[in-house]
Amino acid sequence: MTEATRTPTDTSAPRPKATPPRRRLPDLGPLPWIGPALLLIIGVVLWPAFEMLRTSVMEISVSGLARGFTGLSNFERLFGDPDLPGIMTRTLVWVLVVVSVTIFISLGLASLLNAAFPGRRLVRWALIIPWAASVVMTATVWRWMLDGFYGIINRILFDLGLIDSFVNDWLGDPGVAFYWLMFVAIFVSLPFTTYVLLAGLQSIPQDIYEAARVDGATGRHSYRYITLPLLRPALLVASIINMINVFNSFPIIWAMTKGGPGSLTDTTTTHMYKLAFQLLDVGQSAAMAVVNFSVILVFVLLYLRVVDWRRA
Amino acid sequence: MEEVRAHMTKRFTGFVALGAAGLLAVAGAAPVGAQTTSIEMIAAQYTNQMQPYFDDLAARFMEENPDIEVTVQVVDWNNIDQVVTTRIATGEPPDIANLNYFAAFAADDLLYTADQIVDEATLADLIQGFRDNSKYDGVEYAVPDLASDRLFFYNKAILDAAGVEPPTTWSEVKAVCQAILDTQPGIVPLALPMGPEEAQAEFLIWAGGNGGQYFDGENWVVNSAENLEALEFLQELVDMGCTQPNPGSFDRTSGAFALFAQGVVGMLNGAIFLPGELENTYQSDVDWGVTPFPAADGKESITLGVQDYFFGFKNEDGSNQEAIQKFLSFLFIPENYAAFLEAAGGFLPATVSAGETMSDDPFLAPFIEVLPSAIFYPSDQAAWGSVQGAIQDNIGAAFVPGADKQAVLDGINAVGEGS
Numbered sequence: 001m002t003e004a005t006r007t008p009t010d011t012s013a014p015r016p017k018a019t020p021p022r023r024r025l026p027d028l029g030p031l032p033w034i035g036p037a038l039l040l041i042i043g044v045v046l047w048p049a050f051e052m053l054r055t056s057v058m059e060i061s062v063s064g065l066a067r068g069f070t071g072l073s074n075f076e077r078l079f080g081d082p083d084l085p086g087i088m089t090r091t092l093v094w095v096l097v098v099v100s101v102t103i104f105i106s107l108g109l110a111s112l113l114n115a116a117f118p119g120r121r122l123v124r125w126a127l128i129i130p131w132a133a134s135v136v137m138t139a140t141v142w143r144w145m146l147d148g149f150y151g152i153i154n155r156i157l158f159d160l161g162l163i164d165s166f167v168n169d170w171l172g173d174p175g176v177a178f179y180w181l182m183f184v185a186i187f188v189s190l191p192f193t194t195y196v197l198l199a200g201l202q203s204i205p206q207d208i209y210e211a212a213r214v215d216g217a218t219g220r221h222s223y224r225y226i227t228l229p230l231l232r233p234a235l236l237v238a239s240i241i242n243m244i245n246v247f248n249s250f251p252i253i254w255a256m257t258k259g260g261p262g263s264l265t266d267t268t269t270t271h272m273y274k275l276a277f278q279l280l281d282v283g284q285s286a287a288m289a290v291v292n293f294s295v296i297l298v299f300v301l302l303y304l305r306v307v308d309w310r311r312a
Numbered sequence: 313m314e315e316v317r318a319h320m321t322k323r324f325t326g327f328v329a330l331g332a333a334g335l336l337a338v339a340g341a342a343p344v345g346a347q348t349t350s351i352e353m354i355a356a357q358y359t360n361q362m363q364p365y366f367d368d369l370a371a372r373f374m375e376e377n378p379d380i381e382v383t384v385q386v387v388d389w390n391n392i393d394q395v396v397t398t399r400i401a402t403g404e405p406p407d408i409a410n411l412n413y414f415a416a417f418a419a420d421d422l423l424y425t426a427d428q429i430v431d432e433a434t435l436a437d438l439i440q441g442f443r444d445n446s447k448y449d450g451v452e453y454a455v456p457d458l459a460s461d462r463l464f465f466y467n468k469a470i471l472d473a474a475g476v477e478p479p480t481t482w483s484e485v486k487a488v489c490q491a492i493l494d495t496q497p498g499i500v501p502l503a504l505p506m507g508p509e510e511a512q513a514e515f516l517i518w519a520g521g522n523g524g525q526y527f528d529g530e531n532w533v534v535n536s537a538e539n540l541e542a543l544e545f546l547q548e549l550v551d552m553g554c555t556q557p558n559p560g561s562f563d564r565t566s567g568a569f570a571l572f573a574q575g576v577v578g579m580l581n582g583a584i585f586l587p588g589e590l591e592n593t594y595q596s597d598v599d600w601g602v603t604p605f606p607a608a609d610g611k612e613s614i615t616l617g618v619q620d621y622f623f624g625f626k627n628e629d630g631s632n633q634e635a636i637q638k639f640l641s642f643l644f645i646p647e648n649y650a651a652f653l654e655a656a657g658g659f660l661p662a663t664v665s666a667g668e669t670m671s672d673d674p675f676l677a678p679f680i681e682v683l684p685s686a687i688f689y690p691s692d693q694a695a696w697g698s699v700q701g702a703i704q705d706n707i708g709a710a711f712v713p714g715a716d717k718q719a720v721l722d723g724i725n726a727v728g729e730g731s
Binding site: 060061062063064065066077082083148149169171172173174177257258259260261262263264274277278279280281282 | 393394396397398399400401416417419420422506507508556557558560561562567571576694695697698701702704705706707708709710711712719720723727730
């Protein structure tokens with residue numbers, strides 16, 4: 001070790017020795033190996049996060065010019081906005097409902113896909129489609145299917161005699177629109193969740209089930225006492241990744257209602273975008289971003305704990 | 313030989329043309345060390361014809377002024393605010409911008425004054441009313457590039473079938489609505505687009521018809537009694553089934569224009585470019601007519617005038633000022649300006665000279681006729697950009713059942729007062 005650090009000074013020696021010492025860099029430990037990754041993390045994670053924090057305490061003019069430090073006034077304006085409590089509550093409902101319903105349906109789908117039946121491969125492939133399609137595209141398709149004047153859904157319901165007026169503006173009424181947004185969010189979350197749970201199901205050894213059957217366990221019993229406990233790691237990972245995705249979800253709401261009318265179908269994510277690009281208040285938007293970022297951080301920490309727990 | 317090559321460069325556009333022109337300058341007789349000033353313009357995409365227009369204009373300008381390099385980037389309306397503000401935030405503003413507001417930039421002391429960005433003759437040729445709207449804090453910082461105003465459009469067949477004349481007052485609007493509802497089920501008598509796309513215009517037209525405004529010269533008055541009355545009147549129209557449902561999520565282009573083009577809407581607030589849209593975009597054969605906007609009973613009818621702007625950004629040493637002035641003055645040369653208006657499609661000119669040649673146009677005549685009664689956005693206020701965003705985002709919430717309309721207006725007003 002000490003010799004190695006001395007070698008660079010020795011290179012001034014004109015004559016190579018019998019076994020030339022390999023010219024060595026100062027001992028940097030693992031730094032050369034993780035350096036590029038570190039640089040990448042600093043460049044694309046830490047620096048933007050720092051800029052976000054900095055912006056949230058700056059006064060930014062409408063034209064985009066930084067006018068200097070302003071303390072917590074961006075946060076004061078953010079929390080003083082009478083619309084914010086509604087947006088926060090809606091975000092909570094959005095995450096809880098979408099994630100829990102997604103998990104519930106996915107459990108059923110995963111069990112179905114785990115069972116042997118003719119055409120299983122086809123069904124497995126079909127389930128990938130909503131996942132493979134761009135979310136913006138899916139949301140746009142639903143936006144037009146639900147359109148008040150041209151939507152196919154109105155047409156079908158009208159022809160079935162379920163609604164009496166042909167014009168039925170599903171996405172214009174904030175109460176109804178929010179349910180449709182959640183429906184589409186669940187629809188696009190199902191494939192990923194189902195596949196995570198399916199992988200979980202397939203990792204459960206078959207002999208446990210056989211042993212249980214020998215001991216006289218019914219199907220319901222083995223599901224309750226074998227499948228669910230052994231599926232727990234997959235369930236936790238699926239819920240947390242879904243929570244992060246759904247919380248951050250922007251395209252569904254943006255493509256279908258733009259958070260409107262007013263802010264009545266906004267979540268904190270679309271609200272953040274509107275603050276910056278419609279109200280031209282970049283400072284307040286950065287404050288909202290800091291709040292969102294903290295929430296995500298909590299989710300990520302939860303995720304890391306879960307992953308550790310899995311390894312142990 | 314030089315001429316042949318110079319001619320050939322005409323066939324290329326954009327950067328290729330710039331590069332070729334640069335090579336030519338080096339290869340040709342250009343003296344060593346000649347200063348080349350590069351300026352960049354961000355222009356609004358009124359139509360798809362704008363980029364070809366500007367490419368041609370810049371190429372011809374550079375032929376006359378070999379020491380100036382001009383690049384014009386045309387950006388669509390959904391993204392242009394972001395492009396400009398991001399450029400400013402990163403310390404690289406364009407040299408010229410073309411937008412529908414300018415005061416926020418003037419407030420940050422980023423702009424040249426109007427007399428620095430066009431020559432005297434051009435400035436003198438601009439219509440005075442538009443020049444007055446181009447001032448911030450009493451100083452003229454921008455020049456109007458074009459303008460538009462709006463009229464009340466109606467579907468002749470629908471009104472005829474209902475046996476009514478186009479309305480001139482609010483109570484007549486109600487009567488006409490009722491007549492259409494009684495005779496033609498399935499027809500939307502009046503399209504009311506209060507969705508984010510253009511709510512700031514739709515609301516100001518109705519509020520203005522009741523004597524309301526957004527800014528009274530000193531204070532933001534979005535929450536005035538007149539404006540609240542206008543909202544309440546519109547709510548009555550919604551409740552009687554005169555409009556499509558949920559005005560707050562109904563946009564102008566995807567909603568109102570599209571339905572009018574299909575012939576299922578009786579009346580709407582239209583703009584000067586609507587007929588062009590009907591013809592080209594929708595290929596609609598609806599037989600339409602125009603009339604001034606109906607006003608509240610006993611109030612004056614208004615029209616909404618909208619003008620857009622050119623303005624120039626200062627750089628550190630002021631070295632771009634002369635190039636900006638030359639290029640914009642070149643744009644306002646009558647033949648170039650006429651081509652600009654043609655590319656933009658169906659707008660009112662901002663210059664006296666172009667106005668004179670266009671006033672004979674039978675299509676433009678009714679729009680020019682109502683221009684004296686035009687009210688404008690308070691675009692000379694630095695906060696206007698934010699207030700406009702707040703109206704677009706929030707006014708729709710006033711039409712949700714049970715909404716507190718006064719609170720919605722107060723919330724928007726607070727955005728203006730807060731800035």
